[in-house]
Amino acid sequence: MSSPDRSTPDPEKSNDRRRSFGFGCLGWSLVLLTVLPLLIAGSMGLWWKRRQTLANQAVTDRLQTLSAQGLPIDAISLQTYYNRSTTNHGRDLWRSIRDQLNSEPFATSLGNVLIAVVGKEIPLPGKPYPADKEIQQFLDDNAEFFHKINQWLDADTHFRVEVDFRDFDTVFDQFGDQRNLARVLRVKARHAIHHGDSVSAHQALRNGIFFARSQEKSPLLISHLVRIAVESVAMDSIDMALEADTLDQSQLSDLLQAIGALDSSAESLRNAIIGERAFALDNFNRDVFADEDLFFDKPDRLQRTLGGHATDKLSAIESFDLWLRAVSDDLVKDAPLLLDIADQQSQSLQQLNVFQQAERCVSATLTPPIQMSVLAFLRNEHQRRLVRTAIAARRYRHQESRWPQTVDELQRVGLDPKSVHPSGDRPFGIHEQADGTLLVWGFDPTTDYSAFSELAPTPTEPPNLTLNPDRDMVIRISTKPQENE
Secondary structure (H helix, E strand, O other): OOOOOOOOOOHHHHHHHHHHHHHHHHHHHHHHHHHHHHHHHHHHHHHHHHHHHHHHHHHHHHHHHHHHOOOOOOHHHHHHHHHHOOEOOOHHHHHHHHHHHHOHHHHHHHHHHHHHHOOOOOOOOOOOOOOHHHHHHHHHHOHHHHHHHHHHHHOOOOEOOOOOOOOOHHHHHHHHHHHHHHHHHHHHHHHHHHOOOHHHHHHHHHHHHHHHHHOOOOOOHHHHHHHHHHHHHHHHHHHHHHHHOOOOHHHHHHHHHHHHOOOOHHHHHHHHHHHHHHHHHHHOOOOOOOOOOOOOOOHHHHHHHHOOOHHHHHHHHHHHHHHHHHOOOOHHHHHHHHHHHHHHHHHHHHOOOHHHHHHHHHHHHHOOOHHHHHHHHHHHHHHHHHHHHHHHHHHHHHHHOOOOOOHHHHHHHOOOHHHHOOOOOOOOEEEEOOOOOEEEEOOOOOOOHHHHHOOOOOOOOOOOOOOOOOOOOEEEEOOOHHHHO
16 A cells, blocks of 8 residues: 655645635734734823823923912912002092993094094194084083093002903903093193193193003003003104194103103013913813814814813913013013014914824914014004103203204203113114204114014114105104294
């Protein structure tokens, strides 16, 4: 009997081995396809959890430090912080003033007056004044109202508006009344300037500055932007008083001191950023981000699924801290760094990937428009310094019977030239023209944004008023009419 040939493979066994190998590969593939994603997901979950835990601890430590420093970290502590720097003095008077501003007869008469003068050049004394009789009637009819304003603002305090920092609508509720009061004071000031009534003009201008000052301690950027607008209205009217030479030496000195007593723009910006940080941090504690207009549909729910807001909250704190560290005592000098930080943060937000957007969808939404805000504060600071320079120049004219040739000469009337230096190493331009008028000029940082990247100084030559009919950042002061006769 012959033995089987071992060198010849058995087809059936070969097929069995192939099937076993195939099933084995399939099994391992299924295991890999099932287990590997679970391992990866588990590792990612542990990494995410660890990341959130570390971020949460960092947030806790940072909030404890801020709280120990007396700084606000939520709506409740923000209210306490605001109350510490403001007073309820005059609260009833402010309510009464608001009620009258919003009364139908007053609002109608004010609207008619504003329509009569809007867009019209207010002439110097000696020329017809638009709607003169209507404005005089408005002022006479509301004499008691203006007396009430004088009483309220003569206290020169930082009054407290009624605001709930958990309800942003209560912040906006004040703005319309504040702007309308600024317009009322402008109507009175310009009418008095035209008629040479130095007492009424000075009181209205002083009230305009004090009204802006009373709102300095508001801890939100939007409130400060309204304050800046209110202050700018008063500054524009002061320009007119200087050109008409309405005010005497003591009144000019008083306005110069009033402007000098305003909080520095750097201090105001710092206060606003501190308040914005607390306002933003408080919003992390509430379900207010379920908004399809944000990065994702229901982003708050998405973040809860991913494990919370810890990294997002930490990102917000770091952003605010970065701005605060960049603000020193002189916003003009801080401008390049602040604008550079704002640019970098804006660019980084645009470059976030999907995961990073999920991590920062809340903080990115709550980040205030710091770039435009810094520019508004800068313009405000430049306008203050320009107006102070012009007031001192008019005082110099009264005292010396001639215009100053340089800003340094203004030391004779008590103005430190260094206190009114704008961006760069050169003070505001000052030049007597052939017709005897004096030009004081600078530049507007909101339109000359690039200048701050190089700290460009004030131009050596005055601007062409033909090309700049609005005379933005230019104050033209004429000689007294009798001096030209």
